[in-house]
Amino acid sequence: MQRDQMLRQLADETFDLLIIGGGITGVGVAREATRRGIRTALVEQRDFAWGTSSRSTKLIHGGLRYLRNLEFGLVRESVVERQKLLRMAPHLVHPLPFVFPVYTGDPDPLWMLKIGLMMYDWFSGKDTQIPHRMARGKAVLQWEPLLKQDGLVGAGIYQDCATDDARLTIEVLQSAVQWGAVAANYAAVTGFRHDASGKLEAVEVEDTLTGQRFPIRAKRVLSACGPWADIVRRMDDPSAPPLLRLTKGVHIAVRRERLPLTNAVTMRGTDGRIMFAIPSGAFTYLGTTDTDYSGRPEDVRVEREDVEYILKAAHKNFPGQKLGFDDVVSAWAGLRPLVRSQAADPSAVSRGYELFPSASGLVTVAGGKLTAFRAMASHIVDYLFPATK
Ligand SMILES: Cc1cc2nc3c(=O)[nH]c(=O)nc-3n(C[C@H](O)[C@H](O)[C@H](O)COP(=O)(O)OP(=O)(O)OC[C@H]3O[C@@H](n4cnc5c(N)ncnc54)[C@H](O)[C@@H]3O)c2cc1C
Incomplete structure (x- = not known):
């Protein structure tokens, strides 16, 4: 990955989808979207997988304990995903x-x-x-x-x-880039520009290595910022209530x-x-x-x-x-x-995930598990681009 070249592309092009956040959720969506032919960009404020996606228990698991909370759907989906990942990435997912x-x-x-x-x-x-x-x-x-x-x-x-959570995240990102995603680390979203009707016009980004600022334009914007989701949501709408x-x-x-x-x-x-x-x-x-x-x-x-x-x-x-x-x-x-x-x-709080669209068009994903990242990514891309289902 050539970061300088990626940054130039981010500044010059208009994308179908911009993803904010380079954890497992963001990179999973980037991979799924590019595989469907959606022109996708991704920015991460620190290094990829720097957030929760390198600090987990590193299990690809159904989550036996969630059965006690009667979360049968979540456990079933996670077990099915575990079996798929075991087949697809045996070098990363070990019984x-x-x-x-x-x-x-x-x-x-x-x-x-x-x-x-x-x-x-x-x-x-x-x-x-x-x-x-x-x-x-x-x-x-x-x-x-x-x-x-x-x-x-x-x-x-x-x-x-078990897996190596950070390495899994990086490999999914590499796959997304091979499919055509444009991604940069140390590129932090600092604000949003809105048009006269309040819709998102551009996302303001700072290259934190040089201090250079530039806007990125995309038809759809997904915030996959994990624990930072509320902070980024308030950049778009200062009165947005907390989700997390x-x-x-x-x-x-x-x-x-x-x-x-x-x-x-x-x-x-x-x-x-x-x-x-x-x-x-x-x-x-x-x-x-x-x-x-x-x-x-x-x-x-x-x-x-x-x-x-x-x-x-x-x-x-x-x-x-x-x-x-x-x-x-x-x-x-x-x-x-x-x-x-x-x-x-x-x-006892659910480990499931939800999507929250804002009036401006920003969509925030909140919640989720490392294990179910593929299924989650597929649902999110279905939601953002229903014509590609
Ligand atoms: C202790 C613990 C143990 C866990 N164990 C497991 C487990 O064993 N198995 C499992 O399946 N799940 C587990 N999970 C859950 C799983 O780790 C998380 O659901 C998952 O990693 C969340 O990924 P994410 O991409 O949504 O968030 P993150 O990995 O946090 O990624 C969000 C990214 O957004 C970036 N970002 C934030 N603001 C901006 C901005 N302004 N501009 C650009 N980028 C920004 C952040 O830097 C961050 O890298 C665990 C979670 C925890 C906390």
Whole structure:
């Protein structure tokens, strides 16, 4: 990709579609649109995948826990997408077995886990490579011997997938560019120009490496800005009400030898929330937290209490390992751009997505998951360009 050349094209041409945001949502839409012959441009304020799309749990998964929120459609779509990505990008999406232990006093009994796992297998249909299995009591330790033994009722083992979220985003973008998309990083949208009737006329962009400013013209404009969606929406309409509820998710990594797992473990935190411990190369990473966040998206940080919360969960599930602050070799924080709801518990807010058109013609996408980016992109392009369905 030649950035200078891309910037010249962005300034000179009128596009069918301009996408603001180079996370998985934006690049997914860019790829889908260019494949349909739509002349597409994309701008990203920092580097591609700099936002939430490099700070996730890195799972391509159905999201077993969303079954509890009765989000069957979301889980089914995600499982189907997982199976497709596994076939399309085996170098980026790897099968990963998960052990889900159940202890006395857990919110969901073993039989409920069994039903959830049966649905999970059923959603992936004949593509289920390894159907789930169940074990009772200490038989679970054959799978993960470091798990706490006290109160262990049983467990299920099932398959999901892991990926490198940032690399997935970059490869989808590369594919979009091969199909003809024009994309530039370090190109931040700073404002919108409207015509006399209030419709979008141009999008103002700053090349943050040189300070040069220029307008981009496009027939349709999509804001795929993740946690920044409300900020960009207010550039278009200062009175626009907030769409998002931002929740912070933190992960920590420890050396693999300090928590040597064979499988990923779906574990419960001290408050009963579902969390993960995921073996990955020389490390095992654990997370995530899920707390409301009200600061500027770019200021999101790992706080001491986030690490403490995860370490307590690690201690609850793997007490023999005695993991402490000194074991933490890395940590990262991301923001979930969830569509606002009245739910008191952030974990109960839907991971689905919605489109919000403004009076000027700007369309904002809010919510979503890494896993379902292809399906989401297809729906968004159908919506923006119905004639290309
Ligand atoms: C802790 C955590 C764990 C998660 N785990 C998983 C998981 O395991 N599996 C899964 O499927 N999903 C997961 N998700 C959800 C998933 O990561 C997100 O839904 C997805 O990455 C959002 O992508 P996005 O492109 O919408 O947003 P982002 O990746 O945040 O991209 C938005 C981009 O817009 C850019 N931008 C903002 N303002 C401007 C501007 N003015 N001009 C130009 N560009 C701008 C930003 O710089 C940013 O790069 C997780 C989320 C979190 C927070």
